[in-house]
Amino acid sequence: MEFAADPEEDAFREEIRAFLKDHLPADLEARGRRHYTATREEMLRWQSILHAHGYGQPHWAVEHGGKGWTGRQRMIFDQELANAHAPVTNVQGFALFGPVLNAFGTPEQQAQFREPLLSGTVVWCQGFSEPGSGSDLASLRTSAVRQGDNWVINGQKIWTSQASLADWIFLLARTSSEGKKQEGISFILVDMKSPGVSVRPIISIDGQHHLNETFFDDVVVPADNMIGEPGQGWSIAKFLLNNERLFGSADMPALYMSLERVMDIAGRQKANGQRLLDDAEFAARVARLYFEIAVIEMKMIETIARGAMSERDLSIVGSSIKVRATEVYMKLTQLAVEALGDFGAVAFPDPEGTAPAQPAPGPQHAEGIAVAYFYSRAAAIYGGTNEIQRNIIAKAKFGF
Amino acid sequence: MELNLTDDQLLIRESAARFVSDRGRPEAGAVGFDRALWGQMADMGWLSAGIGEEFGGFGGPVEIALIAEELGRGSSAGEYLGAAVLGPQLLIASGDAEARDRLLSGIVAGETLLAAAISEPDAAGNLASVSTRANSSGAAFRLDGTKTLVLAGDVADLFIVSARTSGDSGAEPGISLFLVHADATGVSVQPTPLVDGSSAATVVFENAEGQLLGIDGEGFAALTAMAEQAIAAIAAETVGMMEAVAEITAEYFRSRKQFGMLLGQFQVLQHRLADMAIDAEMGRATLLVALATFDLTDPRIRALRFAGTKAAAGEALRRVTEAGVQAHGGMGMTQEYPVGRYLQRMVVLDAILGAPAVHLALCAKTLAEEQA
Numbered sequence: 001m002e003f004a005a006d007p008e009e010d011a012f013r014e015e016i017r018a019f020l021k022d023h024l025p026a027d028l029e030a031r032g033r034r035h036y037t038a039t040r041e042e043m044l045r046w047q048s049i050l051h052a053h054g055y056g057q058p059h060w061a062v063e064h065g066g067k068g069w070t071g072r073q074r075m076i077f078d079q080e081l082a083n084a085h086a087p088v089t090n091v092q093g094f095a096l097f098g099p100v101l102n103a104f105g106t107p108e109q110q111a112q113f114r115e116p117l118l119s120g121t122v123v124w125c126q127g128f129s130e131p132g133s134g135s136d137l138a139s140l141r142t143s144a145v146r147q148g149d150n151w152v153i154n155g156q157k158i159w160t161s162q163a164s165l166a167d168w169i170f171l172l173a174r175t176s177s178e179g180k181k182q183e184g185i186s187f188i189l190v191d192m193k194s195p196g197v198s199v200r201p202i203i204s205i206d207g208q209h210h211l212n213e214t215f216f217d218d219v220v221v222p223a224d225n226m227i228g229e230p231g232q233g234w235s236i237a238k239f240l241l242n243n244e245r246l247f248g249s250a251d252m253p254a255l256y257m258s259l260e261r262v263m264d265i266a267g268r269q270k271a272n273g274q275r276l277l278d279d280a281e282f283a284a285r286v287a288r289l290y291f292e293i294a295v296i297e298m299k300m301i302e303t304i305a306r307g308a309m310s311e312r313d314l315s316i317v318g319s320s321i322k323v324r325a326t327e328v329y330m331k332l333t334q335l336a337v338e339a340l341g342d343f344g345a346v347a348f349p350d351p352e353g354t355a356p357a358q359p360a361p362g363p364q365h366a367e368g369i370a371v372a373y374f375y376s377r378a379a380a381i382y383g384g385t386n387e388i389q390r391n392i393i394a395k396a397k398f399g400f
Numbered sequence: 401m402e403l404n405l406t407d408d409q410l411l412i413r414e415s416a417a418r419f420v421s422d423r424g425r426p427e428a429g430a431v432g433f434d435r436a437l438w439g440q441m442a443d444m445g446w447l448s449a450g451i452g453e454e455f456g457g458f459g460g461p462v463e464i465a466l467i468a469e470e471l472g473r474g475s476s477a478g479e480y481l482g483a484a485v486l487g488p489q490l491l492i493a494s495g496d497a498e499a500r501d502r503l504l505s506g507i508v509a510g511e512t513l514l515a516a517a518i519s520e521p522d523a524a525g526n527l528a529s530v531s532t533r534a535n536s537s538g539a540a541f542r543l544d545g546t547k548t549l550v551l552a553g554d555v556a557d558l559f560i561v562s563a564r565t566s567g568d569s570g571a572e573p574g575i576s577l578f579l580v581h582a583d584a585t586g587v588s589v590q591p592t593p594l595v596d597g598s599s600a601a602t603v604v605f606e607n608a609e610g611q612l613l614g615i616d617g618e619g620f621a622a623l624t625a626m627a628e629q630a631i632a633a634i635a636a637e638t639v640g641m642m643e644a645v646a647e648i649t650a651e652y653f654r655s656r657k658q659f660g661m662l663l664g665q666f667q668v669l670q671h672r673l674a675d676m677a678i679d680a681e682m683g684r685a686t687l688l689v690a691l692a693t694f695d696l697t698d699p700r701i702r703a704l705r706f707a708g709t710k711a712a713a714g715e716a717l718r719r720v721t722e723a724g725v726q727a728h729g730g731m732g733m734t735q736e737y738p739v740g741r742y743l744q745r746m747v748v749l750d751a752i753l754g755a756p757a758v759h760l761a762l763c764a765k766t767l768a769e770e771q772a
Contacts, residue, residue: 001409001462002402003692072401267771277771283764284757288715290767291689291708292682298692299685305403319674320681393677394670398650 013076020084023049032085034368036350037210040123040165046087047120056118057094064102064110065118071304075252075297082253083260091248092162093117093124097170099243100187104228104236113168113189127157127171127190127214128237135388137172138181138234142216144173144188151175151188151226153196153219159382163199163212166192172237175230185233189225196220206374207347241383242311245318248383250300250325255293258332258372262286265339265365276339285335292328296321315396319389326379326386333376336369344370401692405466408458413466415444420474426597428736433555433599438479442510447484450629455492455504461629461694465636465687472640475741478598481633481752482551487514489629490560493622494577494613503558515556517547517580517603518623525754527562527623528572534563534610541565541578541612543586543605549751553601554591556582561605562623565616577619578610585609596744627753628702631710632690634749638713639683645724645742646676652728652739663727672723679716686712704766707759714749714756721746 028046031038038046050056059074060066069077094117101113116122133140142155153173163169169190176184190197196219202211228236266277266286276282303309303317337344343362349355351367360367380386394400405413419440426434441447450464451457464485471477488507491500491514506512523529532545543563550559559580567574580587586608589601614622650673653664663669690709693702721743725732732739750756 001405001691003695004401005695006401263767263771267768275768277768280761280764283768284760287708287760287763287767288711291705291712291763294689294705294708295682295685295712298688299682301401302403302685302688305401316677317681320678323674323678324682387671390671390674391667393674394664397677398646398653398664398670398673400650400653400664400670400673 009072009076012073013080016077016080017084019053019055020080020086023053024084024086025049028087029085031352032087034351036353036368036371037208038087038089039352042087043090043123043165044120047089047118049120050089051119056120057098060098060102065114071246072301074247075300075304078247078253079256082256085257088253089120090117090123090162092126092166092170093122095244095248096126096240097124100170100227100236100240103239104187104232108224109189109227122167123162123165125160125163125166125169125192125214127160127169129159130156131158135385137237138185140172140174140185142171142173144175144186144221146175146223147220149223151221151223153188153190153216153221155216157214157216158212159202160199160212160214161210163192163214164201164209168192169197169214170227172233175233182234183231185237186230187227187233187236188221189227190216190219190221194219194221204374205377206371208350208371208375242314242318244383245314246300246303246321249318249322250296251329251379252293252297252300252325254329254376254379255296255325255332258329258336258376259286259290259293261365261369261372262289262332262336262339265336265369268363268365269339269341271341282335282339285331289328289332289335292324296325296328312396315392319384319392319396322383322389323380323386326376329379330376333369333373337373340366340369346370403688405462409462409466412449412459412463413470416446416467416470417473419444420470420476423474423476425475425738425741428741429597431593431597431599433479433483433552435555437476438483438513439510441480441484442508445508446480447488447508447510450485450633451488451492451504451508455500457508461632461691464629464633465691468633468636469640469687472637472745473644475641475644475738475745477637477640478594478596478745478748479552481630481637482515482598482600483513483556485630485633486516486518486551486626487556487558487560490516490518490577490622490626491613493625494560494619495615495622496577496613499579499611499613512558513552513556514558514560515550515553515601516626517550517553517559517561518626519547519549519753521546521548523548525758526570527627527753528575528620529569530562530564530575531569532561532563532605534565534576534578534612536565541576541610543578543580543608543610545605547603547605549592550601550603551752552599553603554589554599556601558582559587559603560613561603561610562619563605563610572620574617575619575623576616577613577622579613580605580608580610594748596741596748598745598748624703628690628694628706630753631706631713632687632694634752635683635687635690635709635713638717638749639680639687641717641742641745642676642680642683642720645720645739646673646680648739649673649676649724649727652731669727672727676720676723679720683713683716686716700766704763707762707766710753711756711759711763714746714759717746717749718756 058067448457
């Protein structure tokens, strides 16, 4: 073992910082300091800037338009972007769909879909969950029936984040009801402008609109829009989820940003005549989470260093990180609300949203804090609830 | 950062694992310092494993961690932490070349047992909380005071004692280190067996002769360096213990039936087990955070991260060992069944160098100062 800092790593970090200093627009940074959902325009503008400088998705392989960065470089990049308050880009497109496209897409599909994604001209959303199929995803019922050169899709998806902003959706649909339920599932790409696609917003407990129901009513999709073969959808979906077992589970940017907010607020807020951060009990709770973040970061480094892992080991590590990181994240957003005292309970509408309050009902650092608290609940639900993660660990590690 | 073990490190881990599995866990209710075990550790070279090559050893914190983890798994690290880590590391950290060269060869051969007498009844984990006084008397010093939780203190040949030559308790300057013979006049050793069966003593010094180690009044830095080594060793022992508790519990869940079902088929119990596994996974990362900190130079960051390690490892170990006992129902309460040993050991590790809450408060204070 050798723990000494790698000088190349420091140079790399400086390179990223310099780029951010010169190219992160001030309005995006200001908005990134708060926790309101990035708009479509913000996501795409930032992505186009990243792409123009070769940072479109730099950890992807060179033949896929990336720079072939190592996992460690990706971690540093993510950390610097978070510290600079850069907007979060289209997760569904980059973290979920992109790797599937790269691994399973035909050359034609890759040529059609990759460049628009990387250059920041399209937004993707994911159609997996259905009203009757949440944790038990394989029970999904949305159907795709072959008619000539097309698939005709009928059904309903739910929790489709960003569907109202999206140009395309990748979805799982049932193309056969024969055999095991996993075997009849296929992975299909649908243009959201297709006739028969409709989106209905779901306003979440944070008062924001990112979630949707998405309906498919005799939607005609060219057969070329299937990724892989009919029936291969389940294994592609597993590939997609495994791909995100590390970076997606940890979501380090959310942790860094949440910690920074708690420290900032608790450093300003007075309680009993002193800074809240000088209250031993409150500060100890912050300190615990501060260190947990360092531990999760180290778990990432350790896991990356292990290299290729069996699916079983990846499950154990990935689910462990998911549970711990989301718990830390939720505690941080809770502490931030608590730190605001009276203003923790006040509703702060998105100042750039549809119904901004004029003037803001309290200090600027209170904006977005309650929104972040409510939104953070989702982290322990999406990608498999923390209860499902525990089931996975009990099965993978102990055989139960 | 390179996290793969070298061939030599792999060998150490292998031999430690084999040693623990051959030996089995200590007998239920076994008490005291196992001299035979100590001799075996010396024979295997483990007492040199935490000592740098420049002083005749062959390792450092990683090597200590590899051994401590395996011993922790076997619930038998009591001797190692006290007599192989704390005492020798304090000797090296003291910077006293003469004493080091004179004593180290006997220590690593298992012939001389050196214990660190560094805590006091009201220290609460603060190594600067030193009331024991040392007054110079010609070339030597005379010590007066009481040291508690002196690991392996009941069997030690020599003590390194932290004592104050100036200042008041709590101040870092003015603390010095002294070498004191266990059989010297004015030294009374009262054995205080610990709840896990390991060995310690309360040692009272009354006008006892001590030889100054290092520079007068500048002993605190050495105490800190020793504590860093010990905290990393504890974090490693904790990993082995947590993995063992999870595995013992899983084994129980595979064999015990109630209501016609194996315990492992109850989801609520599966989740308790999963929580243990998560703590064990993250515990290994906690250990790596500690090990990586030895390469950092900023003393503030070092203090923050070692304190964080002690707090996080301690809290996780408490969760896991308490859950382990609970998962076994009545069996968990018995001295005979192994899961309880880990709970007992947790109580001891919590007390050594200060409880998690103490260290969390240290982290909190540093962080608060940081946020100007």
